Amino acid sequence: MTARILIADGTATARITLKVRLSAACYDVCTVANAEDLSGQAHLYRPDLIILGTGFARESPVDMALSLMGQPGLAAIPIIMLANESTRLQALRAGVAAVLDPMIDEQMLLARIRGLLRDSDTAVSPADALAEAAATFGPAPRLTNVTLVADNPARAMRWRGALQKRLDAHFTISTPTETLAAAARGQGADLYLIAADISTRGDGLRLLSELRARNGSKNAAFVVATESHRSELSAIALDLGAGEVLPVDLDSDAGVEMAALALQTQLLRKEECDKRRIETQRKLQWAMTDPLTGLYNRRYALPRLTEIARDMQRRGDSFGVIALDLDRFKTINDNFGHAAGDAVLANLARRIQKNTGDSGLAARIGGEEFLIVTPSQTESEAMTLAEQLRDTIEAQPVTLPRLSGGGSIAATCSIGVAIGQSCDATPNPERTAELSMERADRALLKAKSKGRNCVVLAQPETVI
Structure with a gap:
């Protein structure tokens, strides 16, 4: 079934251009021009993804996102926000799934959309529609295991030193061989932060593919870190299963906070995916077994x-x-x-x-x-x-x-x-x-x- 995408942008040119780009990629696209129509159209259209642009007369896109995430039936729909650097941190703190530059190229935009649609199940049942809205952005509910695979030990230590101050998680620095061996033993991490280039160009993406294919690690969250001059790897990483792409250097407080928020978002998405998977398995078990005898x-x-x-x-x-x-x-x-x-x-x-x-x-x-x-x-x-x-x-x-x-x-x-x-x-x-x-x-x-x-x-x- 064709995925449905709802575009909200106050600027007609931006709204129409984005609709043409996504329609050409065979998505079912609906558009709204103001905040007043956004909530009603979202409930009516039931999109799989919402893209929030700019150009609104009075409302802040971040406030609009918070409003959507607080409504029963809409809270689980991932939101992409098109915003400049100054708004990015605020949007991530609000719990937006991804914040992209309004001038992002089409290849990267489509890769982001594919990644979010792949990992999200936003079909809403009647029971879900009556449920309370999901909680907004917050800390992961348990201590998680994060494996760091960088291009050198010094960078991995810098990652750990910066991130462990903001994430309640256990960080392990590992090599590709050690990482795969741990997954083979059933000791996979909850999240992997992997440099796109480790020993050779692009070998981090090969490690990502290997981990995604192995039972001990396939359900983990993945984040890839790239050099600024290797931006062509970002879309590839997203298509291979990464949930986020970050700069390889975390050299400012704002950059570290955005990285920590991005990792936490991926951990929360993983938790939701785990819940859905367990629920699906439970329903399958009910469908196959006799409730009295267990046979x-x-x-x-x-x-x-x-x-x-x-x-x-x-x-x-x-x-x-x-x-x-x-x-x-x-x-x-x-x-x-x-x-x-x-x-x-x-x-x-x-x-x-x-x-x-x-x-x-x-x-x-x-x-x-x-x-x-x-x-x-x-x-x-x-x-x-x-x-x-x-x-x-x-x-x-x-x-x-x-x-x-x-x-x-x-x-x-x-x-x-x-x-x-x-x-x-x-x-x-x-x-x-x-x-x-x-x-x-x-x-x-x-x-x-x-x-x-x-x-x-x-x-x-x-x-x-």
């Missing part, structure tokens, strides 16, 4: 069964499919209550998971129905596992919760076992998985008809 649910298990069938087919291997059903579960609910039934199911799930191990798939696919899939397993191995499950469930009564009157209850299960095998004549993993499941279900029904609390092996059939 996978039917929605995840059946497609996964097909994937296992496909993998085994490629390897010419077999796999076990075990259908397990708790015997007379309705009587447990009727006689002891649903809390007792839930306790029995949760206990049963733990025993299934323990016996299945990490190599197999264990899922709850119905009320008291469970599915176990075991890759690379023979008929005898699958039958042995099924008997272990049946014996484990029968041997140990389940302790009931006090809500159900306490005590314990014995439980048994019926199990059907089928072996899924590849068929060279018809290499159809979907059909193989489907028939294996059907055969295991039929074997389960046969186990119930034989008096329950037993294991029945399904007879092999030809996959068609």
Whole structure:
């Protein structure tokens, strides 16, 4: 989907010129000419990025930015401000994502936009729209680890001496080799400040690319420092994943403060990205698992069964499919209550998971129905596992919760076992998985008809 950018500038020429440049880059662009229209248009248009220019009659762009960041539904939208050097520090203190020279070249502007859009997720749900506005700029909530990789130890020490007075962080001076080794050990930093030229021209950008590609460091924040005569590297660094580009020399109090604010902004953005990533993982986990037992649910298990069938087919291997059903579960609910039934199911799930191990798939696919899939397993191995499950469930009564009157209850299960095998004549993993499941279900029904609390092996059939 094309990113939406809202441009606010009081000067018509600047506003139109910027719209033409961004529209040519295939962005969806909307413009406003005054502060009065900015807030309403932002709520209506829901941009992914806001660019604040100059030329407003009464309002300060910094005040306009603060107003936007204080409104529910708009606080998470990154803001680029086009302002001169005198306003830059004030804007960074306010929490603006980036402050650029109004005469910035197109390549650098587009690189900045790409970087902010890459790292930001500004889609607002109805719940988000009702949430309180995010807090404005403030210190990172915990002590962070910052790794400094400069072109020489003296510069790295100057960086550390200047920045540690303004950032509550632990600073480590490191070489490229040491930095990569630490990331490989899972000891990556929260933020890396890397010189664009370390030993050779542009080797800092190669280090950036390596760190961005490694599990131990790919989620860190990155800032690249360049010499003034190497400005062509700035756009490249942003496109490679740097969140900010700074001058390599921090030779004034204002320069040091702007660098510290820039690093702190990147750390806060990293924190927000981490929160979104954890939330996404949590939602995925909810979508895949059964909340009562913690096992996978039917929605995840059946497609996964097909994937296992496909993998085994490629390897010419077999796999076990075990259908397990708790015997007379309705009587447990009727006689002891649903809390007792839930306790029995949760206990049963733990025993299934323990016996299945990490190599197999264990899922709850119905009320008291469970599915176990075991890759690379023979008929005898699958039958042995099924008997272990049946014996484990029968041997140990389940302790009931006090809500159900306490005590314990014995439980048994019926199990059907089928072996899924590849068929060279018809290499159809979907059909193989489907028939294996059907055969295991039929074997389960046969186990119930034989008096329950037993294991029945399904007879092999030809996959068609």
